Amino acid sequence: MTTAAKAEPNWKGNQKLPTGKGATLQECVATVGAKTLAIDVAPWGEGHLKVNGRKIAHVNDAKDGRQAFRELKIMANRYMEGQHSQAIKIGSAP
Secondary structure: OOOOOOOOOOOEEOOOOOOOOOOOOEEEEEEEOOEEEEEEEOOOOOEEEEEOOEEEEEEOOOOOHHHHHHHHHHHHHHHHOOOHHHHHHHOOOO
């Protein structure tokens, strides 16, 4: 039995966008292999997950930006594990 190495995104804040309590949008970016993943969240609990610039999932009913990020991070991990359909079921993608 072989075990594949699990590639987990290492999220880093986008330094080009303002951060902190007054920021209306915060974005974190991670690169895994040839894929660039981005999560952007708003303080009111809305957020999007993009892979190579294409939106694949969103959350619009989280309690706040932190909860939206956590949910989108789970979706990103599932996407990277190859569980695309489960990632999209949690947060409906347009």
